[in-house]
Amino acid sequence: MKNRTVLLTGASEGIGYELAKLFATNGYKLVLVARNHQKLQEVQQELGYLTDVMIIEKDLSLIDAAQQLYNEIQSSNIQIDVLVNNAGTGLQDHFHHLSAQEQLRMIQLNITTLTQLTHLFVQDMLNNGYGRIMNIGSISSFIATPSMAVYGATKAYVLSFSEALNTELRNKGDYAVTAICPGPTKTNFAKNGDMKQLGELVNLVGVRPEKVAKVAFKSLEKKKTYAIPGKRYGLLLLAAKFIPRRVLQFSIAAITLNNKHSETTLK
Incomplete structure (x- = not known):
């Protein structure tokens, strides 16, 4: 949509990169944020002929990063019409094996920064009379995930927060x-660490990031409360409602608990 500007975090690869392409081809101006400056420059060069592309290198897992990002955009006199909170990180191992610092950093990025950015930009959206927010959750938003306990909990927050805020703003x-809750997706999320079993699962049943992005984009346009890309995952979650929670947890644990500690980041 012409003259609309989207702020997209985690924009240098994976789902974020695919979303950037979709927004660009649909006439949106882009403000792209990620930690990897080189990759951001490559995306800017690729999409710059379609639309205006501003890139900002920033580690959103740091305290006050959200406020700093908001201040930088404000100083450039850019009005953000669409906020896409895509940046996120995951940790895999038994909870007690992972350091508290690593897990608190994950909470900072997946929950605190997402919440701060939303709170900052929604004020402006309300003043401007228009606003769209997309938050990237996970199928873990619906089901607790052994070996990724805190990650799953952060994604449960994303869904709950998004649904409540959507009701308030409507x-x-x-x-x-709109909360987008993808299942295993063929991005570097599973490849960037020693996640062998999860990686094998992604290779077998994973959805391609461009498909996730298309579902996400269309769902935002239709003002859906949430969407689960991939029919198989929607059916899986429907079936999970009829399985005792204890049985479901043991089933998930059988798939995930044998993986060694690893960390992956959506950039």
Whole structure:
């Protein structure tokens, strides 16, 4: 949509990169944020002929990064119409094996930064009379995930927060908040560490990031509350409702608990 600007975090690869392409081809101006400056420059060069592309290198897992990002955008006099909170990180191992610092950093990025960015930009959206927010959750938003306990909990927060905020904003005008909850996706999320079993699962049943991005983009346009890319995952979650939670947890544990500690980041 012409003259609309989207702020997209985690934009240098994976789902974020695919979303950047979709927004660009649909006429949106882009403000792309990630830690990897080189990759951001490559995306800027690729999409710059389609639309205006501003890139910002920033580690959003750091305290006050959200406020710093907001201040930088404000100083450039850019109005953000669409906020896409895509940046996130995952840790895999038994909870007690992982360091508290690593897990708190994950909470900072997956929950705190997402919440801060939303709170900052939603004020402006309300003043401007238009706003769209997309938050990237996971199928772990619906099901607790042994060996990724804190990660799953952060994604449960994303879904709950998004649904509640969407309800609050719907009565205020042209606003919508959409949570996108993909299952295993063929990105570097599973490849960037020693996640052998999870990686094998992704190779077998994983959805391609461009498909996730298409579902996400269309769902935001339709102002859906949430969407689960991939019919198989929607059916899986439907079936999970009829399985005792204890049985379900043991089934998930059988798939995930044999993996060694690893960390992956959506950039």
